[in-house]
Structures are given as C-alpha cells and as structure tokens.
Amino acid sequence: MEERQSNKAGGVGGVVLLFLVGVVGALVVGWWVFPQLLFSQKTQPILFSHKVHAEQGLDCESCHTFAKTGQFIGLPSTASCAECHPDETGGTTDAEKEIDKFVTQYAKPGIEVPWLVYQYQPDNVFFSHAAHKGFECTTCHPDVANMDSPPPYHENRLSGYSKQTMKMWECERCHASMGASNACYVCHK
C-alpha cells in the first residue's frame, strides 16, 4: 500500500500561505479595487479656478453669501457670475476658453450651472450654515481656495451621493462633543 505522503507541515503551511494570500488579496481588492469600481469620477461643468479669483482680490463672502433670511447661498447664481463675465473673451488660452464656455452655455441663455456639490445632502437633511458660522469652511469642505481647478467629484455609483458627503455619525459626533443637541428635527425635515 502506498503511503500517502502528506507533508503535514508543508500541507498546513500551504493552506496557511494561501489563506494569507486570500486575506491580502481581499484587502487589496477591498481597499483599492472596490473604491475604484464604486466611485465614478466626474468633473465640474466649468473648470472654475478659485485661485485665480482669489488673486483678483475676491474673498469668500463675495460669492458665498448669506441671504437676509439667513439662508446660505453656497452656489452663486449664473447671474452673479455674469456680472463680471457677461461676454465671450474670444481668447485662446484654456482659461479664456472656459470663460467662453460659461458665457455661451450658461450666462447668455440664463441657465444655472449644474455644479456638482461635494457635500450633497439628501432632501430630508437640513443644514444651517448660519448656525455653523463660527467654524472655518475647511472644517467640512475641501480647501478649494488655493486650487487652480476644482477637485474631481467622486460619485458613488450605488447611492448616487458624493464620496465627501458627510454621514450622520460625523455630524452627531461633533454635536455631542460641542454640547449641541442631537435631536432628530435639528437636522431633519
């Protein structure tokens, strides 16, 4: 009778090795491949350069303002952009072409630019910028002030929301640490 030579140590070692391979493989797929698949990359309709506008002497409040009612107008309207960019430049640089794109596609027809909001929240969420006035914008938003072009927008293919959309636990954590109420209706509608 043949003795089946099972090199127990080698056999077990082989299983263990493959087990570890499986683990590492899964970790790689989970942490690197999966996000690539889950999130699509989108670009803003207009490649707006905050840096250029800041250099022109515009501060944040020039375009991101509070209305008298207390509502925060985070996205400036086409009309307000058109105040400085009413006509095409007719130029050839990338920046000038982008301005012309804005003027022809949005300013002249009077259409609002469909900006992709990094912190897009669902319909049932109420967020008050007025209540959070004391915080730096960068506490929650990417620091676009020094960027020459808007960062890529990662859209979750399954849920439809942005990768940067803050989830409820983040708001709750800060509320709890600041002593602000975590009652449902403070943030929901």
Add this chain to the structure above:
Amino acid sequence: MSAAHQEFATKWGLVIDIDKCTGCGACMVACQTENNIAPEQDASNKLRTLTWMNVYELKNGKEFPQAEMAFLPRACMQCGNPSCVPVCPVVATDKNEDGGIVSQIYPRCIGCRYCMAACPYHSRYFGWFDPVWPEGMEKTITPFTSTRPRGVVEKCHFCHHRWNQAKDAARIAGKDPNNLPDGAYTPACVEVCPTGAMAFGDLKNPKHKVYELSRSKYAFRLLERLGTDPQVYYMTKRDWVRRQGDNYLPNEKA
C-alpha cells in the same frame, strides 16, 4: 425611546379659538402646499387622505332652531407625554428636542402604524399611495419638507422648518436664536387664518401671547384626562363645545 413625560425649556404651543373658526379650510390648504402633500383626486374617502391639519365640524346636538355649530382645527398635539413615541419600534418618532415638537423621520419609518393606533387624536396619517403630482405641478414643491413615498406615517410638525428659518434669520442679524420674539416663528396654518383664530408661540415665555392665552379660564385641551399633556390649547366661551373636549359623563363638569 422616551417613555415618560418630557419637559423642555421652550414649549411651542398653539392656541385655537373655536369661537372664531368659521371652518373655511384655508389652514388645511396652506398646510398642504407648505409641506408638499400631493393633491388627491378623490379626497372624499377620509380614511385615505393626508390632512395634517384637519377641521372637524362640531354640533351641540340640539334640534332646529337651537342647533349650534362650531369648527375645530386639529393638527398634532405635540404631547408632553406622547402615546406615539414609546411604541415606535424603530425610533422614527421621538420627543427629544427643545421646543417639544415630536419629530417624525420618514426614511426611518417602516410603516407599521403602531403610532397611529396609539395616537388618541387621529393626528397621524399613513401614506397609502405614492404621491402623484399632475404633470408640471411638481414644480410647486417647496424645499421645506421632504417628499414621502407610500408606506410611511406623517404628521404635523408645527412647520418646524419655519423655526429653523427664524433661528437662522436671528443668527445673521446678530440676535439670540434661542430667544425669538413673538411672531418670528409662525406655522403656515396660523399665518393664513383669515379669522386670526389661531395663535402660536412659546407657552413658557411670558412675552409670547400664548402664555396668557393658554392660562385663560376659557382654555382647555382635548382629552386632557388621558394624561397626554398636549401643547395645543383650545379656547371657547361655549360650554357645549368645551364638553366635547373630553368624554364627560352627563353629570360631570367640564
């Protein structure tokens, strides 16, 4: 899940003068447009309609010509000791906010309707159907209250969004958002009532008119003896109306 009586520093309350309500229904209509309740083609089946604010007709039970009528607008009582909150299996409803408005979070609601069974005032409504907006009318949806699918329970929330708006307006005007003057926060129904039959404010703030009104000898609450501690007070000078506020025995005083 809170099962006991809740008390907060602010207590938003309604005071409704039944002797002034003419039953016109402007409050019902305003509530619907404000809170994105879709129009219903057959609204005569009252077991299926969504009327966060509903006006009931009261009668004194006497024969002609002694017959009298009254109208009672009923929103959500925002009870101090709510029956609906302890029974929710998923905590979609809770009374945990200063001001005392009982919240109702639609994405969390599983539609079991246990809260509807618990509420003695019929204030809660179940969305039997998906809301259908005639073509184009969906453009009149306000940003104030999220839209709900079928299968969840909804109810009046004292136009909570208007409180948020009032607080924001106070913040950027440099005023104290937690000490709003009387009238800074008014629900839609109170705002549009042509007879001015309703008053709204902080029941605990002596500077708000509801403070005195809720303590008037003519003020009463519905089904008070159940112990729900409603935040909605009614006023009437008519005894027969007052007696309909609870299940009184013929010999009991109201």
Add this chain to the structure above:
Amino acid sequence: MGLDRRAFIGLVAGGAVGTLFTPIPWKLADDAAIWTQNWPWIPRVPRGEVTFATTASKLCPSGTGLKVALAGGKPVTAYGNPEHPLSQGGVSPIGASEVYMLYSPARVRTPMRKSGGKFEPITWEQAQTELMAKCKAAGNKVACISGDVGGTVGEALSAFLAKVGSAAMYAMPGEAGPAAAGFKLMGGQGRVGFDIDNADCVLVLGADIFEGSGVSVRNRKAFCASHPLGKDQTAKFAYAGPVRNHTGSVSDAWIPVASAHLGTLALGIAWHLLKAGATTDAADMADFKKLVESNYSPDKVSKLIGVGPEVLAGIAKNLAAAKAPLVIPGSEMGQGMGPGAFIAGMSLNLLLGRMNKPGGVMALPELPAVFPGAETPSEILARDLPGFLKGVGEGKTAAPEVLFVYAANPAYGLPQSGAMAAALEKIPFKVSFASFMDETAAMCDLILPNSLTLERFDDVATPYGSAFCSMTLVKPLVAPIFDTKTTADFILETAKKMNLALGHDSLEKALKEKAAVLAKSDGFVAKETMPWEVLAGKDKPAFDPAGLWKSLEAGLAWVKVGQVAQTGLSFAAKVLAALKPVQAELSLAGVAQQRTGTAATGLPAQCLTAIPDTDLKDGASIVRINAATAKKYGLSQGSSVTLTGAGASCPAKAHIAENVMTGVVAVPMGFGHTAFDAFSKGKGDNFLKIMAASAEDGTDMTVWAGSEVKIA
C-alpha cells in the same frame, strides 16, 4: 502549482476573512440601504434661494394681496400678504391655491379653435385674424360676459365694446349686481361698502360675509379685531338666513328666515324702529312709513316668516341701542338676491342713520377710468345677465353675433344652467378667454387662454363690500408657462389693428397711467395706517404721489377713505310696495364655500381634502335637511333623493343636520362640473341646474335665491 481542495478552501476562507476587514460588506450594505431610499418616481425638493414676492389674487373675489414664496425663482406656495389691508396675512382657500393652479391639468395651453366638434391648436396670429373678421362682420352685435368688471381690464373690455357701438357688457351674478341695481333705485350715488371694523352691532341678512361674500377675508379680520382672544367681544353679530352656515356658526345669534323672506324680516324690524320714532329726510319717508305700518306689523310678519314677535322687537332694540349698528343685506349663496330685498335691508341702515358714517354703509366713488368710453362698474353690474340670456333662449331677445367670455363660466354658473347653456348655443360665434377648459370654453368656437394671475399684469380695484376704495397691482412673477397671453394686451392689440385704438398700447402702460391718476386722487398707501383706522378718526397719513407705482410694485395697496355725499337717497317705497315674496313649501338654500372654488376655477386640486364627506362622498352630492323636514318627506340619514326644480333634477344623498330650517334643503354649491379636469369632474351635481330664475316683483330683475324644489 496545483491547488488542492484544502488550499482552495484556505484561499477562499482567507478572502472571506480579509473581506471582513475591508469596507466592501459594510459600505455595500449601507449604500444599498441608501439606494432603497432613492425613489426615482417621487419628485425631489428644489434647491435654491427662497425669496418672497407680492401680487394679489385674481381668482378669489375677496381681493387679498398675496405673498408668494419662490424657490430658485419658481413660485412654490402662497400666503396672504401681511401688509395688505384686504389680507393682513389671511388668505382664502382659493388664493392659497393660486400656485398649484398654474399647473392644473385643466389649463388651456395654447389658443384653440373648434373644428368639427373638436378643438385644434392654432397660433395667436391665426386666432386674431379670425376674431377680427368676425367682429367686423358683427358690427355692434358684440356682447361680453365678464367675471371681472371693477378693474382696469374690465375697463378695456368695456371700452372695446363701446368702440364697436355695443353696450352689451354683462357681469356674472354676485352680490354686487343687486346692490348696484338696488342702490340706483334708491337714488343712491356711488357703490356701497360696509364698515364692519367700526360697527358694534351687525345684523347680517343672508350674506355669508365670513365665508365668500364681499371682502370676506377683510370681514373676518374685522371680526377678529372685535373678538380679541380670551377677552370680551366689542361687537355683536346676528345672522339671519335659512342655514346656520359658516357666518352663522360664529355669530351670536341665528335668526332662521327663508331667503325669500329676508326683505320681509327687514321691514318687520323697520316697523319697530319707526314706532320708536326713527325718521329720515328721504323724499318718500311718509310713503315708506305708511307701507311698513300697514303691511309689516309684528303679527303679520311673524305669521309670514315664522320669526317670533319678541325676536323682531329684540333685534330692533339691539340695533337702536347700539352706537354703530350696521345691516348687511345679501344672499346666503352669494348670488340670486333681488334689488328689492337689498333695498329692504338698506332701509334699516337709512332709519338708523348709518349712511356714510363710521361703522355704517359707505357710498364709495368709482375709481377714475383710464380707458375713455368705458362704462362704470355700477352700470355694468346693474344689468341682468340671467334675464338677458333667458330672453335670448326664448327668442324674445336678439342674440348677439359675437360673445366674449372673460373670467366667467356662464354655462355652469347661472341659475337654470341647462337652459342658460342652451341660450348660449344660440350665439353664433363665441370666444372664451378662460385659462381653464371650463364648461363655457368647451362650447366656444375660439379659446384664447388668458395667462394666470402669477403670469400677468392686472389690478384689483375696490372689491364689493369694501368700506374704502382700493387699488392693488397684480404683477407677473413667472413668464407664462404655456402659450397664453394676457387677454387685455390681446384686446388692445386687436383693437389697434381694427383701427379702434383704445388709448393705451399695453395693460402695463394703462396700469401705470391708472397709478398716476390715482396718485392725484387724495388717497394714501396703506402701510402703518389702515383705512378703517382713518374711518374711525385717525389722521390720514402723508402720501408721496411720486412713489405710488413703487409702493404698488412692493405689494402695498393704494386706498382712499371718502364717501359720495347722498343728495337724493330714498326708500324706493314704490319698489318695496310691489314686493310679494312667495315662500314655497320646500325651497333650496345654496351653501357656497370657498373650498369649492368659483364657477371659473372649478374645484382647486389643493382644496379637495378640505371638502368634508358630509358635502361629497364617493362622487355623490350630499344635501342637508333637518329631522323635521326628513320626517315630513319620509327620509332618513343617507336616503337617496332626487331634487327637482326648473325642469331639471339632481340626485343626492340626504344628511340630517339641524343647522337648516324646516322646509329648506341646503345644497353645496360648486360641484357637478362636466369640464375642467379629473379633480373637478364627476363630483356631485350642479344645483344651479334646478334653481328657477324668476322675475322679482317691483324690479323685474332675475332672482333665484330660495327657489322652490321638489323631492321626487
């Protein structure tokens, strides 16, 4: 290297364990949960700045200013304008529905022409050419039925008719018509309005002042002011009518009186006032006194109308003892009363000396016209439209060749509506300017849809019942959503093309001119001071004429406190002497609630939930009778009944309610539409069908309130 079973399992197990330490299962579960909440068939809420704009409601007869909320520039909901004197924040169910109505499925989206029994869309140019040709051919045989005669648009239509040589402009029936006709017969000058704010004892004869009659929101605000929450009231209200309706429910007393007998009640009270020595310097004072003393003694009146003599005496005593008594005559359903009944009610105001006094009846001047040739609203209102159409239907009156229908729905909204619709059919060419496909538009040859309130310029001028003159600007908040036009602009353009230029190129220009003229008319802008305060004696505030248009654009109202002095006011005793009210064994009492809209709006989609299931259930109308009436006719709760009158019948279900007089069937108005959309169609029946239109003795004006009905 070969993978044996154990190795394979090891790999998979490793993968599974590793996966647990990656976001995959947790994120997928979380995202899947969020995915289930993305309901693509439910619309999302709009994003965008919330702003407010002002205008005024043209669909609601109470003339309230509106404060419209806009999200991202699109209107989303409307409230009353807190700064507007006729609103003060309050709004009726109709005004609140104006935003949803923009998208009503019943809207006519483009001009239409009827061809082969069906409607086909045409262009505005084609429509204009056809209309011009028809008008030229018709010469002066052009008529107009309008639901809006008081404002600048009414003037434009009237001026157009005048230019083609026609005086056939008619107003849809309401409270204002009999009031205008009655006041004219009394020798009165101006238009009547009622100062409820400063009255302390008000007797309402029929008019549903706290629901849909007159400036109903303003009336309710006045009621609110005299009934402060939790305190003693400072004014008493008594309601006389066949049904204890919404007005009756908040009044201190209900005097059950049949519609037909409201005038008799008034004269019965006058008997007591005369006995106590009331007198006026009217030319026919002696005739009036003799008439009342002979025919309206307490015994006679009591027996006739069923109101006890002590009740009559009590009412007279209250009125006489009050500092500022006021009697408001009208119809319980807002239409169908005769001028005779109006005069009878007004006689009490005369005896009490309430003409042009604070808290009394105000005779208001007409606002200056900016379209030369236009008739005054009073002249138009005093005409008898049902009488005219009845004549056309019976062949007694020549039918016009061309009919314009503006802001009106006569095929639905007139008594004996079946016969009226048939009369309309006799008119060879009909043009409707309706915004909705209503019953009249459905029978017209051309539909030239008017833009809705929020899409156009317009004005609201001194609505009926107001104690002060007013003008409120209506301005567009959105561009027209469909291919509609402002009718007034279309008429002005057409007139110009026909070489009948009316004097202004556009409605907006005419309104600016109107403002300029009003600025010189000694009024003011109601803001910190309200007109009823000025009526009470407060100083008229300063007024900057140059800033009027801006104030109007900001939603404020121009108002004027001032009355027309009466030089020849009389009791029209001859008319009163001819009155012979006849009370049928069983009569109808229409109950008109604002939640059913108007004839021209149909049932607003938003208002349907406000209609109780004691008015409408499963498509059937429900009528109210009291237990005594039910017993007499062998009916009980829920019985099916067929009501017949005027040669037509309406099926309904009976509801036993004690707020209705014995011998009266209370019927809900506003149902039974056969046009509009699914929100209005197939719900109940139109009780105007069975209301017989007859001529009032003494005035020959058509009346139909309290008409006879039979239960089949």
